[in-house]
Amino acid sequence: MTRTTLDLTGLKCPLPALKTRKALKPLQPGDQLEVHCTDPLSVIDIPNLIRETGDTVEITERNEARIVFLIEKINGSIEKTNGALRS
16 A cells, blocks of 8 residues: 655646546555645545546545645545546
């Protein structure tokens, strides 16, 4: 299991969700992605993305300066998950 940190501070919607999706693709099941955001809309966008991918948000921290998500990769790649849904 590896943990990758993704610093998305300063980026506005929809970039945090798009970059999180891209960062999740190469991860293996059990890997973790720690995402740091400052965009207040990320508290809606990131959890919605994770519901789509089937992964889990382990921890969400929020203070005045930033929002931190700890996402655990559950499934294989996003393409495999989406392909399974279309079949």
